[in-house]
Amino acid sequence: MTPEITVLDRLLEVSELFQKDVARAFDGTPLTTARVRVLWDLVAAGPSTQHALAERLEVSARNITGLVDALEAGGYVTRTPHPTDRRAIIVSLAASARQMMQQMQADHAALSADLLGAVAPADRDALVRGIEAIAGRLRELVAAEGEASPRP
Amino acid sequence: MTPEITVLDRLLEVSELFQKDVARAFDGTPLTTARVRVLWDLVAAGPSTQHALAERLEVSARNITGLVDALEAGGYVTRTPHPTDRRAIIVSLAASARQMMQQMQADHAALSADLLGAVAPADRDALVRGIEAIAGRLRELVAAEGEASPRP
DNA sequence: CATATTAGTGATGATAGTACATTGTTACCT
DNA sequence: AGGTAACAATGTACTATCATCACTAATATG
Helix, strand or coil, X not given: CCHHHHHHHHHHHHHHHHHHHXXXXXXXXXXXXXXXXXXXXXXXXXXXXXXXXXXHHCCCHHHHHHHHHHHHHCCCEEEXXXXXXXXXXXXXXXXXXXXXXXXXXXXXXXXXXXXXHCCCHHHHHHHHHHHHHHHHHHHHHHHHHHHHCCCC | CCHHHHHHHHHHHHHHHHHHHHHHHCCXXXXXXXXXXXXXXXXXXXXEXXXXXXXXXXXXXHHHHHHHHHHHHCCCEEEEECCXXXXXXXXXXXXXXXXXXXXXXXXXXXXXXHHHHCCCHHHHHHHHHHHXXXXXXXXXXXXXXXXXXXXX
């Protein structure tokens, strides 16, 4: 019943509801969490080799091959040869996928505005600062944990 | 750059970090997201028939059989006959699992306190109210969506 | 030329989910 | 009662995803 527990519980609930919402958005498409991760990475990092994807997403190259296979089959990404390294392949977002991701971001912005609208105006600034602080602290903690037990 | 986008982005980041943290906690155990969902449900609802579990978690009864099989093999739950209905089976948390879940809740509480400690004291009340409001609004939205397209 | 790198293949395994059929049990209805 | 329908759990079978390792083919690099 302490406010501390309530805060975390609410955050967890929010996180769960988000997840459910995202999952529902991709219902009926061949998109899954792992595949969307690839798409987001491409949005953030731009066209990349599969090796680069594997490193950033921290999965095996073999796994990336499979994920890109599925995304390519669905028309979400294209494979083009690397201009100078003939071993490598560049994975790029297809135009439609880029549009979809933009739409998704727009939806997120709309949802964000909606959610913020539910907050009392006087509380908004403090809320934003507070979430920022929590995110920062959490980032710190995760980073520290990662250091404590580095991957072998 | 608008604050609205920032809020949602931070919330998503927080939710992702949480997920990562939880996943890491279960590394090396046979526990997975789906199985832990069962455990949480048992914590919340107490000993239940598999049918009840299936309904609350919204998966097929057959699926529950498999999840409970794995949890039982790992010693997390026990199956006992239903006292009056000989068709049914009661799934209960094993003592060790109950303890583990309590520990997890304690860890959550500690983490919550830590995170709240990172927030400026003057912002805390507003933050709590704000998150509460956001969670409420989000719950509303998800419920409305569920109504709009009821399962067939 | 020797070695490291990039991608792809094949094989394998664990998980999560489904549908369908089966078995035993309960509940209801005549 | 007795018959029938609904129900709980499970066996079988299947699909899809995500992940790994081991290996091959091409290409870069020093």
